[in-house]
Amino acid sequence: MPRIHVLEEHVANQIAAGEVIERPASVVKELVENAIDAGSTQIEVRAEEAGLTRIEVRDNGSGIEPEECQLAFARHATSKIRTEKDLMRISSLGFRGEALASIAAVSKVRMITATSSERAGVQLYLEGGEVRERQQTASPKGTCIQVCDLFYNTPARLKYLKSMQTELAHIHDVLARLALGHPDISFRFYHQGRMVFSTDGDGKLLHVIHAVYGLNTARSMIPIREEAPDFELDGYVSKPQTNRASRSHIIWIVNGRAVKNASLTHALLDAYHTLLPQRRYPIAVVHLRMDPQLVDVNVHPAKLEVRFSKEQELMKWLKESVSRQLHRQSLVLDGPATARPVGLLAGSRSKPLQQREAVNQQVQFNFMRPVEKTVRQAHTAGDIPAKPSENPEAENPKAEEPKWETVPKPDMVRETQPLNLDAGPNRDAGRQAPECAALYVEEEASLDASLPSRSEEAGERLPMMYPLGQLHGTYILAQNEDGLYMVDQHAAQERIFYERFSEMARDMQVQRQPLMIPLTIHLHPQEASLLNELITLRKEEILGLGIEIEPFGQHTFLVRSYPAWVPPDEEEFWLQEMLQRLLQHGGNPSKISIEDVLDEAIMGLACKAAIKANRHLRLEEMQQLLDDLRQARQPFTCPHGRPVVIHFSHNQIKRMFKRIM
Ligand code: ADP
Ligand code: MG
Numbered sequence: 001m002p003r004i005h006v007l008e009e010h011v012a013n014q015i016a017a018g019e020v021i022e023r024p025a026s027v028v029k030e031l032v033e034n035a036i037d038a039g040s041t042q043i044e045v046r047a048e049e050a051g052l053t054r055i056e057v058r059d060n061g062s063g064i065e066p067e068e069c070q071l072a073f074a075r076h077a078t079s080k081i082r083t084e085k086d087l088m089r090i091s092s093l094g095f096r097g098e099a100l101a102s103i104a105a106v107s108k109v110r111m112i113t114a115t116s117s118e119r120a121g122v123q124l125y126l127e128g129g130e131v132r133e134r135q136q137t138a139s140p141k142g143t144c145i146q147v148c149d150l151f152y153n154t155p156a157r158l159k160y161l162k163s164m165q166t167e168l169a170h171i172h173d174v175l176a177r178l179a180l181g182h183p184d185i186s187f188r189f190y191h192q193g194r195m196v197f198s199t200d201g202d203g204k205l206l207h208v209i210h211a212v213y214g215l216n217t218a219r220s221m222i223p224i225r226e227e228a229p230d231f232e233l234d235g236y237v238s239k240p241q242t243n244r245a246s247r248s249h250i251i252w253i254v255n256g257r258a259v260k261n262a263s264l265t266h267a268l269l270d271a272y273h274t275l276l277p278q279r280r281y282p283i284a285v286v287h288l289r290m291d292p293q294l295v296d297v298n299v300h301p302a303k304l305e306v307r308f309s310k311e312q313e314l315m316k317w318l319k320e321s322v323s324r325q326l327h328r329q330s331l332v333l334d335g336p337a338t339a340r341p342v343g344l345l346a347g348s349r350s351k352p353l354q355q356r357e358a359v360n361q362q363v364q365f366n367f368m369r370p371v372e373k374t375v376r377q378a379h380t381a382g383d384i385p386a387k388p389s390e391n392p393e394a395e396n397p398k399a400e401e402p403k404w405e406t407v408p409k410p411d412m413v414r415e416t417q418p419l420n421l422d423a424g425p426n427r428d429a430g431r432q433a434p435e436c437a438a439l440y441v442e443e444e445a446s447l448d449a450s451l452p453s454r455s456e457e458a459g460e461r462l463p464m465m466y467p468l469g470q471l472h473g474t475y476i477l478a479q480n481e482d483g484l485y486m487v488d489q490h491a492a493q494e495r496i497f498y499e500r501f502s503e504m505a506r507d508m509q510v511q512r513q514p515l516m517i518p519l520t521i522h523l524h525p526q527e528a529s530l531l532n533e534l535i536t537l538r539k540e541e542i543l544g545l546g547i548e549i550e551p552f553g554q555h556t557f558l559v560r561s562y563p564a565w566v567p568p569d570e571e572e573f574w575l576q577e578m579l580q581r582l583l584q585h586g587g588n589p590s591k592i593s594i595e596d597v598l599d600e601a602i603m604g605l606a607c608k609a610a611i612k613a614n615r616h617l618r619l620e621e622m623q624q625l626l627d628d629l630r631q632a633r634q635p636f637t638c639p640h641g642r643p644v645v646i647h648f649s650h651n652q653i654k655r656m657f658k659r660i661m
Helices: 009-020 024-037 084-089 099-105 155-159 164-181 205-213 215-219 262-271 311-328 352-362 371-381 432-449 489-505 525-537 539-544 571-585 594-609 619-631 650-656
Strands: 042-048 054-059 108-114 121-127 130-137 142-148 186-191 194-198 221-227 231-238 250-254 257-259 284-290 466-471 475-480 483-488 512-522 548-551 556-563 645-649
Touching: 009 099, 024 042, 024 054, 024 099, 024 142, 024 164, 042 164, 099 108, 164 186, 164 194, 164 205, 164 250, 164 257, 194 205, 205 215, 205 221, 205 231, 205 284, 215 221, 221 311, 231 311, 250 262, 262 284, 262 311, 284 311, 466 619, 475 489, 475 619, 483 489, 483 619, 483 650, 489 594, 489 619, 512 571, 525 539, 525 548, 525 556, 525 571, 556 571, 571 594, 645 650
Parallel strands: 042 186, 250 284
Antiparallel strands: 042 054, 054 142, 108 121, 108 142, 121 130, 186 194, 221 231, 231 284, 250 257, 466 475, 475 483, 483 645, 512 556, 548 556
């Protein structure tokens, strides 16, 4: 057995570095967080080869005093906290005093820093944590840290890195979160000398969302702003039609720190219940502010997770706030902005598939493509020569196509939006300036629209519509002074029934209706034992739903009554639906959420009972349906999250016919 000894400092530092510095993106995160803590208003990040050969972060913050420069690289050296009490109320991003020590342990670092432009600054060079050079230097106020040859002395770590594209995507993700967390700071991010994205630092979160996610997403964001005694909420959530296949675009910023928190995300998704298709998630950037004593940020080495001390209260409030906002908005989908006149299609019939693909590509989100922002930035930042052309892409479509343009980001995956109809071919290209301007005007307008003074009555969110006829026996065409509407008759009635049934089924005094002949149900032995347990453990709740059921023999059950609200001829379907969903939830019968089961079963019944496609409706029936829909609490999607109404405004129609351009 070898003898026990204390590890040499540089080995210990390398081990500790592993926790904080996992990949190039971790370096970027730590350096930029330091820049933010130093009160910077401008932060510039440059990376070469996804940060592996070089990462440079330059800020205009406080700088570091010459006598403290070396200390900054010592482990557990920090200016941000002093005593254990400070740990309970952290308001800076850093506090562990580990980042610079960890970064220096696994790379070659050069730091230039000055606390004022008049006094000389310091330049320090370290290799593997050891100071190799130190000299006085002239420098503007602020700090610039260059990290070269990351992991040069820990080859094992290098092996775990993914492709350059993936690492770059991680950096992008980290920076996007930091920028979204600090709209008042101007960020610029360059990779291989080319701008990837930048933000103005004008304090407007929507502008940062625009820079990070693009114009279409920014336009479909709904502002939320709420205050409670303990919490403050401020941010944007997407209209349901703008959604993604993963939750990773739900971004929480708690007291300025981007964090992951499953409970927050869960509460938000609850607010979107029935507005989104299954396995689709909104985009959200939400700032939460609260007394630092109510959050514990010291639960994760990379400070990515937090714990809340008033968790339940916070979640309930969050869900209600978002839900209220979603119920105030008109969520009618807009029809396409441009459409090809009939006849012009003829020439391209030979390749309809490619054409569809081309359109699909247009709807993709190009996180890595700097074009949109570049055009705007070019005028102010001066980093990129402004192109005179209105459409830089069309001018030279293949020019300078960097490898990383097609990066599939692990987190921020670019994808088509299934329901987004507002992105016609080339919509974004070539019309940047006016649209950007419109966006900013709209922000104010939409903020106003969201104020509670507006009528909250659901009926008023969907205007009166007058039916013109039916298309393919499936869609109602209707009009009013605002243009043309297409309504999916099945989806509309599904929504109406879903809300009606939900209300009746949750009525405290659900009436029971005895069955003339009790319904006999035979089950598989396993299911039978689960149902038996359920009947014993949750008898009152099941009876409260209006269902009277009892065991009858070994694997057989008798249902004697059903809830009276169930439409005629649907009793058996309803009972089967409830039972099946109960059994599907399986597991521990005392834990099954009867509320969830009921909700799913009501969706099933609403779908079954709603008029199907290909059914002729008379004009009066259409009018009735539209009127009922206007009374719905949430008339814009069916309970499965599909759209119910699509609107073509007068102007859109005029544009399609080229009456206006
Ligand atoms: P922490 O951020 O947890 O305090 P770090 O190792 O990241 O620990 O940084 C150590 C200290 O170095 C910080 O507390 C801060 O005083 C100083 N420092 C680091 N980066 C900067 C910067 N960009 N500007 C000013 N001071 C900085
Ligand atoms: Mg730090």
